[in-house]
Structure formats: C-alpha cells, structure tokens
Amino acid sequence: MKLCREESKILNDNLSGSSEILEISIRYILSRLVRKNLSQTEIVNLRLFTRRVAEQHRPMKAVVNGMKEIERMLNRYGADSFLMVQNLSHYLDTHLEVETKILNNCERLFRKKVSVAVYSNSGMVKKVLSRFRSRIKAVYISESRPVCEGKIMAEFLSQIGLQVHFMVDMLLFEKIVDADYLILGADSVWENSFLNKIGSRALLENAGAHGIKRIVVFESTKLSQRISGHLQIQPPDEVWSGRHRGISIINRYFEIIPNSVVDTFVSDLGISASKTLHRWIKKAAEKAAFSSAEYFPFPD
Secondary structure, eight states: OOOOHHHHHHHTOOSSOHHHHHHHHHHHHHHHHTSSSOOHHHHHHHHHHHHHHHHHTTTOHHHHHHHHHHHHHHHHHTTOHHHHHHHHHHHHHHHHHHHHHHHHHTGGGGSSOEEEEEOTTOHHHHHHHHHTGGGEEEEEEEOOTTTTTHHHHHHHHHHTTOOEEEEOGGGHHHHGGGOSEEEEOOSEEOSSEEEEETTHHHHHHHHHHTTOEEEEEOOGGGBOSSOOSOOOBOOGGGTSOSOOTTOOOOOBOEEEEEGGGOSEEEETTEEEOGGGHHHHHHHHHHHHTTHHHHHOOSOO
16 A cells, blocks of 8 residues: 555654544545545555554554544445545544533633643643633643654644743653643543553642642543553654664653542543543443444435
C-alpha cells in the first residue's frame, strides 16, 4: 500500500491529541469517499489505512476504537460511497456532539476568572480553553518532551488571545503554584487509573500538594473496563541521537496514572470524582453494546 502525503502525515503524527487525530482521520477518509467512481482497490486501501492508524496510535483508545468502527463501515458500505459518506458524516457529528456536551459540563468550572496550568497537546483541553478564554487570566505550559508538543499548544493558545507562560518541563513544577487549576486530557480511562503523557502523574501530585484543583477532561469513548495494550518504547534518537557506550536511553510517551490523584473528571456523561467513575464505565459498556445501531443508522 503506497501512502499519499496526507496519510503519511496522519500516521506519523505524534504531536496531536487523540481527539484531533481521530477527527483529522475521519475528515480525510470523507474527502476520499466523496470522489466519484472510487475503485474497489481504493476502498481496500482505505480499509488498510484505518488499520494502520489504529496500530500506529495504539495507546489512544478513541483513535483505535474510531478506526475499528470506520473499518466496519467500509466493510459494510464500501461499495456504496454515498451511503458510506452518510454514515461517516453521522459518526463525525456524534463525535462533535460529545465535545459540545463536555464543554457544557465544564461551564461551572469557569464561573470566575482563573489561571490554569496544562501539559502536552490535548485536543479536548484546547477546546475547553478556547471556549472559556474570556475567563482565563493566564496559562502555564511546558515543552512536554521528548517531542515538545507543548509548543503547539502554546502557539494555539497565544493565537486565540490568551496570555501564555511557556517554560522548560521541570520549571512547571515551580510555576504551578500560580495556577488555580491543572487541566489535563486522557487517552484511556479505567476504573482506578488512566493513561496520559508521561510526567502527568508528577504534575498532578505536585498540584495536589499545593491545593490546586486537578481536572481531567475526556470523551466517554475512552472509558474501558479493563486495562489493555502496553506502554510503547519510542525511538531513542528523539532524546539523544547516536550511540553512547554504557548508556541505556529510555524514551516513552505515556504512563498509567492512579485516578486518586485527580479531583474532578469531566466527560460528556457529566462531572465525577474518581470514586464514582465506575458508574460511567458501566454506562459506557452498555452504550458500546449498541454502537453498531448508533453508527449504522441507515438501511442496507
């Protein structure tokens, strides 16, 4: 399978958050499907592309599940591009509705002006800060090494008019005392823990020691009953290029964090403390049982 420029960019994206990667992937597949006379080979290649996106972004539950759902659509409706576009558009609309619910649920957190600390480049955190930017005094953010996606977040926040304090990673532990909230995203959420960019746990624990409210925002599609997958080791050259005798270089993007270090979880299901998160997981499992009916609403 030969990749085009857009596909290569999506597959090699290690800077964007999972909600952004999922949305970009959906819009790209839609752009291919609206072309006339799509051959069977092109449909097969799109199916292979969805598998590769899921494999490449394995720790991101929303991306993996989304790509699996889209592959099912391609298997079922691929021969009828019009019907496929209808179903995929419905899927995208559902995804955007979920984000709107999350933003509405965040409303009570921004009743007065606050300063916030953030980390990495969560797409959902971007949307929250953008929605409530008139109620945010300042944002504190660090590089988020090794790939420094914090720069992308900082540039975005600056462009929407927020006052941004950008710094090296370790300095954020000192400056976090000037924030009212620490707001993070999540890539997978389980009953007792969640997955996010490495360094998140230390920041959460530090924020808690200073009495700063710790908030995690995510889509309910990231909820799961059991921990799956593994923490991938990434290329060492991102940290230190070349060979170094007697030195083992460990480069990892994600870590598993106990839910107990978070004060408030916000999703499209509402607002929850860590001790009541099991209710959301049960609800998400029940919803997953009907996902085919939800995302395949059109008759054969």
